[in-house]
Amino acid sequence: MVPLLSVRDLVVEFDLDRGALRAVNGASLDVQPGEVMAVVGESGSGKSTLAFSILNLVPPPGKIVNGEILFDSKDVLALSEEELRQYRWKEVAMVFQAAQNAMNPVMRIADQMVDTAQAHGKASKGEVLEKASELLRMVRLEPSQVLHSYPHELSGGMRQRVIIVLSLLLDPKMLILDEPTTALDVVTQAYILDILADVREKLGLTMMLLTHDMSIVAKIADRVTVMYAGRVMEVGKIEEIFYDAKHPYTIGLINAAPSLIGDIADKKPIPGSPPNLLNPPPGCPFHPRCAYATDRCREEEPELKEIGDGRLVACHNWWLINRDL
Amino acid sequence: MTKPIIELKDVNMTFKRGWLLRRAQLQAVVKASLDIKEGEILALVGESGCGKTTLGKIMVGLLRPTSGQVLYKGRDIWAMPKGEFREYRRNAQIVHQDSYAALNPVRTIYQSLSAPFLHYHLAKNRREAREKVAELLELMGLTPPEEFLDKYPHQLSGGQRQRVVLARAVSLRPKLIVADEPVSMIDVSLRLSILDLMHRLNEEFGIAFLYITHDLATARYFVKGGRIAVMYLGQLVEMGKLGEVIGKPRHPYLQALLSAVPVPDPKKAREKRPLPLKSLEFPDPTKPPSGCRFHPRCPYAEEICAQEVPVLRPLDDRLIACHLAEKIPEWHLL
Amino acid sequence: MAVTTIPAEFRGFLRRSLYEPFLILKKDKRALAGLLILLFFLLMATIGPEVIPLDMRTNFAERFKPPSRAHPLGTDYGGRDVLAMIVHGSRDVLSVAFLAALFTSLIAVAVGMIAGLKGGMTDAILSLVINAVLSVPSFPVMLIIGSVFKITNAITFGAVLSIWSWGSLARAVRSQVLSLKEREFIEAARTLGLGTFHIVFRELLPNVMPYIAINFIDTMRGAIGASVGLMFLGLVPFSATNWGMMLNFAVRQAGAIYLPYAMAYVLSPMAAIMLLELGGVFFAHGLDEILNPRLRA
DSSP, rough: OOOOOEEEEEEEEETTTTTEEEEEEEEEEEOOTEEEEEOOOOOOSSSSHHHHHHTTTOTOOOOOOOEEEEEEEEEEEEGOOHHHHHHTTTTEEEEEEGGGGSSSSTOOOOHHHHHHHHHHHOHHHHHHHHHHHHHHHHOOHHHHHHSSSOOGSOHHHHHHHHEEEEEHOOOOOEEEEEEETSSOOHHHHHHHHHHHHHHHHHHHHHEEESSSOOHHHHHHOOOOEEETEEEEEEEEEEEHHHHHSSHHHHHHHHHSSSOOSOOGGGGGOOSSSSOOSSSSOOTTTTGGGTTTTTTHHHHHHHOOOOEETEEEETTTTTTGGGGTT | OOOOEEEEEEEEEEEEOGGGGOOOOEEEEEEEEEEEEETTTTEEEEESSSHHHHHHHHHTTOOOSSEEEEETTTTEGGGGHHHHOOOOOHHHEEEEEEETTOOTTOOOHHHHHHHHHHTTTTTSHHHHHHHHHHHHHHHHHSSTTTHHHHHOOOGGGGHHHHHHHHHHHHHOOEEEEEEEEEEETTHHHHHHHHHHHHHHHHHHHHOOEEEESSSSSHHHHHHSSSSSEEEETTTTEEEEHHHHHHHHHOSSHHHHHHHHHHOSSSHHHOOOOOOOOOOOSSOOOSSSSSSSSSSGGGGTHHHHHSHHHOOOEEEEEEOOTTGGGGGGGOOOOO | TTTTTTHHHHHHHHIIIIHHHHHHHHHHHHHHHHHHHHHHHHHHHHHHHHSSSSOOOOOOGGGGGOSSSSSSBOOOOSSOBBBHHHHHHHHHHHHHHHHHHHHHHHHHHHHHHHHHHHHHHHHHHHHHHHHHHHHHHHHHHHHHHHHHHHOOSSSHHHHHHHHHHHHHHHHHHHHHHHHHSSSHHHHHHHTTTTHHHHIIIIHHHHHHHHHHHHHHHHHHHHHHHHHHHHHHHHOOOOOTTOHHHHIIIIISOOOGGGGGGGHHHHHHHHHHHHHHHHHHHHHHHHHHHOHHHHHHH
8 A cells, every 4th residue: 555644764953052953863654544643752752843844844943854755645845835835734734732722812713714724725715614514513513602602712622623623624634633632631532532533434534643642542543653762663553562562662651651450560660761862872762761772772773674564663672572571 | 547647627719710890709629528647648530620739739738728627637727826837837748740830940959959958957057958958869869969959940851850849848758748740741651750759758758648630540550559539620529449449430420530531452442432421511610510510411410419519428438429329320440 | 978068069159150151151242242341331430530530620722622642532512531531430420320220129129029929908009109100200209309308429319319210120020929929839938838038038039130130231221311310400419520411511511513523522421321231231131041040051
């Protein structure tokens, strides 16, 4: 299958006073059409920067210094300004982190919908509102109630659903969601995830979900990409990642995520601290915290190797790792 | 049977907002009664806006309740003479969620941590204070301490900062620490190490903890054999030993909550179906529902639920605030 | 343990207060320029008068002379050397302005902090006072006070200048304190029982100081301007070397602006005031970075 999105060797650097910071350091990933790809990583993993790069929206002083991004066989980084305007929101749309709080507080929802749609192409107000109503019903909101309201009149959960509708207005092929449920309570979170699964089925949407929460990943993802220090560490199907993880960081993440079920004693944190992106250690970026690190890990950067169908690991010693250790 | 360190009796907290015509009242805590025994760990769980932070602040004396009593070792803290109150103060500390806001940005780590030692004359001079602070940092796993003493808060990582905040709370060896979402702003891979540290402090120094969080999974990890109390919109709805309450929740809100919490296991995560609630929306805290505040969303609600406020009463092995507790169908977390 | 010795701490302290600021200034050329300008004026005020003699005898034959080797900034209406006058005047001007800014800052911090911390009725009353001070124009008030209380020396002069000028600074301090008061680190200080004194002087004040320090030079400039006015109206002993006075005379009394070759006489006091202000503004930027550890990273 030809992937809908293909990123190869992406490098994004931020030029700061104290030096150059590599937010993304050679990341590659594929997203197949119709799937939900979860990109998992903590602070400093580079997942948000990766998402911005896909839309070519990296804010200065950030710059894409290397790499290739192909969407639907189009070279995204080579698109002109005008072509980018056609690409953004019409082919790929993004729901930003805490976007529910970033809506214009003095504009009614209906107006924000029309504004957004018309900014990316010609459409009549009636057409936009009709589409918006259809989508609102899909996310289980009542259009008559929501369209005439201001953002502050809606609850957090409702606002988040409105943002999702805003992103789907122009029928994008792919939707990127950055931590879509962080500010919401648990019950609403479960509801939103259900709705996302619904929407994806009804619209045949491809989704890329950025999160640090393994529990959310377990609920909704088809495949998982694990990132650390700007690099991709492991890729695989959801069962492969959770029940048969190969990379020590992935294993560590799963063991460090407390759960309502299972033995508490199995859970343990990952020692050490998050990576220093200004002055990264040589070799594998995870080696200071890895229980299996060898000399080779401290000197040589591991390559992302394919070890099965769509199964990728970036670790020198992956076949030696025993999960129960 | 150990004595309770802190007891809250029928505590109410009402905040008044607005002026004259636009006055609004927010009852953040409604008739809350609970106690924490020496060396105990109690988790206070609820969604954001349910009043758990307010309850925590009442417990450390940062807020004075509108009515009800706060007892420290059996004595009402708001009726205490100054000297006794000072002793209570020393023994009830707070750890905040945002470690960045919890430290003075223009003071070094040493300056922030040495203040209590110097103030209470636990260190006679600067040299002693520096030694004591270094010891404290080592206890918190911040080694070598030299690296941290003269740094400013923004020069530390989130996890390190939270350890400093914890260090400060522990410095006077208090009897109780109220930890308000201590790990929510920390990377997932590091959360357990902070919780493990807190557990060690509980075991080594007998410090009781009130662990406030919305994350049931970390509550389960931290509390272990302790108790858990669940809050909804200012009311305590269920309280009891963690294993029993989570394994067999009896209050409909807790059942709904547990059914909605995702687990990091794909097979199990996809099996769970959320409990159907009548409404998804959280009521406006300034216009709360009458009687049991959960009744508009409760699938089992009857007339009495809208009329009378249920109080925490014993039922089998726990306390529950529900008029129909006996009739609620059983629900097991797997 | 090596770290806990006082020498180690002292080294750390020196590092933070001398070495790191030095590095910041090296990088921020503008701030460095500002510091040099301010140091220049400081030197001028302290040792300048010893280096350059002042001769206040009039010599009308030499009046309004353009700049020359004998008179680098020309001469005034009385044939006196402008440069010497500027240098000698700097001492009084700067000391009065400094004192005025100092008193203003002290009053503003005291009022702003008490209002912000106490809240309630105290805050309401003090805010009313602050608003009164801000709405009633300061100059007429200074005139009244200046005519009632004799201004005899720099200190009284500074006091009179400061008595009605602390309003906006106090308001800024008050709002900063209001926001800081609710911050978690203040709550922690309260639960630790560290006491009001500690909270005010060790926690809040260090957060408020950067703002005060940065506005200091600006407050000084306002004082210079006001001092000219008071001097002009005869409420202060007349001083021919006060820059503001010099400027006023040059423009109004001596008609020097109509004489192109007396440009130096007109522009010199103006330039001195502007240069001082420029130095302050440039340095303020670096000062913010020095005083606010967060910006140093």
